[in-house]
Amino acid sequence: MRYVKWTLILGWLLAVFAVLHYTLPQRDIVRIVNTEIRRMDFGTNSIFWAGGDTGSGEAGVNRDIRFIEAVNPDGSPQVYRNEDTGWGWPPYFKLDSSDLQAQAADLISTRDAPVWVAVTHYGWRSQLLTTFPNAVKVRQVSGPDASFVPWFNIVFLVVLALIVAILWRTWLNFRRRRIDPLVEDASETWDQVELRAADKRRIWRRWVDRWTGRDKG
Known part of the structure; x- marks a missing residue:
């Protein structure tokens, strides 16, 4: 998955570079x-x-x-x-x-x-x-x-970089406040489900062992 992720990121960056190089x-x-x-x-x-x-x-x-x-x-x-x-x-x-x-x-x-x-x-x-x-x-x-001196290109790229940085910072804050807590809650809920399932399996094995005579306790 790491290679897929970086391949997609690199492809996106190349596409952005191509559009800017063609248009500016x-x-x-x-x-x-x-x-x-x-x-x-x-x-x-x-x-x-x-x-x-x-x-x-x-x-x-x-x-x-x-x-x-x-x-x-x-x-x-x-x-x-x-x-x-x-x-x-x-x-x-x-x-x-x-x-x-x-x-x-x-x-x-x-x-x-x-x-x-x-x-x-x-x-x-x-x-x-x-x-x-x-x-x-x-x-x-x-x-x-x-x-x-390509002043227009310099100013445009600086403004674009600032906009990207602001959007990235906004996304990080949104993810930390909204998405990460949901992921943590989902992970905790899944852990609790697995614990309950493990308890039920233990109870079921004890019941089966008792009826089959394998439980000597």
């Missing part, structure tokens, strides 16, 4: 090289895509998706989708994908005259599942070595 904002320093619109077909990976633009009413198994193509400082490619999140999950309330596409197009640069941009995004890039992180903000920075 991340920031890349890149050089934008192209913006385009592609017609995409959706299948089992549809959960990793947002709905149509807010207010468009567009839905279905395929639709046009805005993309922002970029290059990292080391030369490796980076591709972002640019979709509204609307009022759904995750709660970025992004409604300006058209404006963001225009900003990204205005920041396109070449290798000889690079313009470095900080792209804030959430989500994962998976070639196997054909998924892309969703860009939520772009802004020009001084260079490829620009760095930022």
Whole structure:
């Protein structure tokens, strides 16, 4: 049971980590090289895509998706989708994908005259599942070595840790005051039942021994 318990705990922690890693904002320093619109077909990976633009009413198994193509400082490619999140999950309330596409197009640069941009995004890039992180903000920075302190993530994780600690403390107090006494009472009652059953078995054996002549006392 101990292995089952720790397996369940580890699985739960991994699931929480995956949700947070996917949902919380991340920031890349890149050089934008192209913006385009592609017609995409959706299948089992549809959960990793947002709905149509807010207010468009567009839905279905395929639709046009805005993309922002970029290059990292080391030369490796980076591709972002640019979709509204609307009022759904995750709660970025992004409604300006058209404006963001225009900003990204205005920041396109070449290798000889690079313009470095900080792209804030959430989500994962998976070639196997054909998924892309969703860009939520772009802004020009001084260079490829620009760095930022993830204040939002720090504050969010601290607040989340405090909430978890409060809930855990509340659960411990509730268990100590409500559940543990019930368990102790049930254990005492069970012990008393076993004692009574043992007494009855002894009385029964004595009665049987007396009638069968095995009781010489």
